[in-house]
Amino acid sequence: MSKLDLAHCYKLTSIDAIDAIDACSLQWLQLSHCKRVASVEAIGAQSAxxxxxxxxxxxxxxxxxxxxxxxxxxxxxxxxxxxxxxLSLLAGLGYVHPRPKAAS
Incomplete structure (x- = not known):
C-alpha cells in the first residue's frame, strides 16, 4: 500500500494500528477531519x-x-x-502549508 486516505473518518479515535503497514511502502497519508484522533505519533513509524x-x-x-x-x-x-x-522541523521540507510565521 503506497497511499492511505483517512479523510472524514469522524468516529476514528486512534491511528496506532498504522504501524502494521510496511514502513517501506506507505508514501502518502491523508488524515483530515478526524477530530477525535488523540495522537499522531504512530505516523513516525512510516519512514518512507x-x-x-x-x-x-x-x-x-x-x-x-x-x-x-x-x-x-x-x-x-x-x-x-x-x-x-x-515548528522547527518544518524548515527542511520542500512544501509546507500553512507556512510557519517568521519570529518577530
Missing amino acids: LTHLMLADLRAIAGIGFLAKLPALESFIYPGTRVIDGD
Whole structure:
C-alpha cells in the first residue's frame, strides 16, 4: 500500500494500528477531519512517507515524530494547531502549508 486516505473518518479515535503497514511502502497519508484522533505519533513509524496531510484535526501535541520521516517532502496541516508550538522541523521540507510565521 503506497497511499492511505483517512479523510472524514469522524468516529476514528486512534491511528496506532498504522504501524502494521510496511514502513517501506506507505508514501502518502491523508488524515483530515478526524477530530477525535488523540495522537499522531504512530505516523513516525512510516519512514518512507513523502507526503503527509493532517488537516482539521483541531490540535496535536507536537510534530517531533517528523524527525523519524527522512523521506518527507511535504507537510500540510491547515486547521490543525501544534500545541507545543515547535515548528522547527518544518524548515527542511520542500512544501509546507500553512507556512510557519517568521519570529518577530
